[in-house]
Amino acid sequence: MSETDTQQAQRPKPKKQRPRRRAGQLSxxxxxxxxxxxxxxxxxxxxxxxxxxxxxxxxxYANAQAEVxxxxxxxxxxxxxxxxxxxxxxVQQWARGEGKMVRPGEVLVVPLSPIGEAPPPTATPPPAFxxxxxxxxxxxxxxxxxxxxxxxxxGN
Numbered sequence: 001m002s003e004t005d006t007q008q009a010q011r012p013k014p015k016k017q018r019p020r021r022r023a024g025q026l027s028x029x030x031x032x033x034x035x036x037x038x039x040x041x042x043x044x045x046x047x048x049x050x051x052x053x054x055x056x057x058x059x060x061y062a063n064a065q066a067e068v069x070x071x072x073x074x075x076x077x078x079x080x081x082x083x084x085x086x087x088x089x090x091v092q093q094w095a096r097g098e099g100k101m102v103r104p105g106e107v108l109v110v111p112l113s114p115i116g117e118a119p120p121p122t123a124t125p126p127p128a129f130x131x132x133x134x135x136x137x138x139x140x141x142x143x144x145x146x147x148x149x150x151x152x153x154x155g156n
Contacts, residue, residue: 026034084090095101102108145153 100108100110142153145151
């Protein structure tokens, strides 16, 4: 054996080393974990917005149901009132009372106050103070100031 052969035999063979990563470089496992975390976050946000919108829709539905029930009750009341007003007894009662109508052969009597008496006049007290019903007119320069500078004039 030659000397070079013995040196080569004595020299340890270099081990295959992993290529060194640069600082800050991510591994495949870290990238996969970040992707799963991002997808999970997106899904959580999506579900929470769906839950919130569902709550609002349920409130709107409950309000609409309450309004429908109220309108049904009002409809039933109005139908009952219409039926009562269309009855012959109500029509006769109204015609004699408020309508001042009489049947053939009847005489309408309307009581009046005595001729000499007039209802007592009621005195209107004079106003204790004057009331302004409209705001005072602003000066022209204050209007122009407000138009040009979009702010109230100085001193106001």
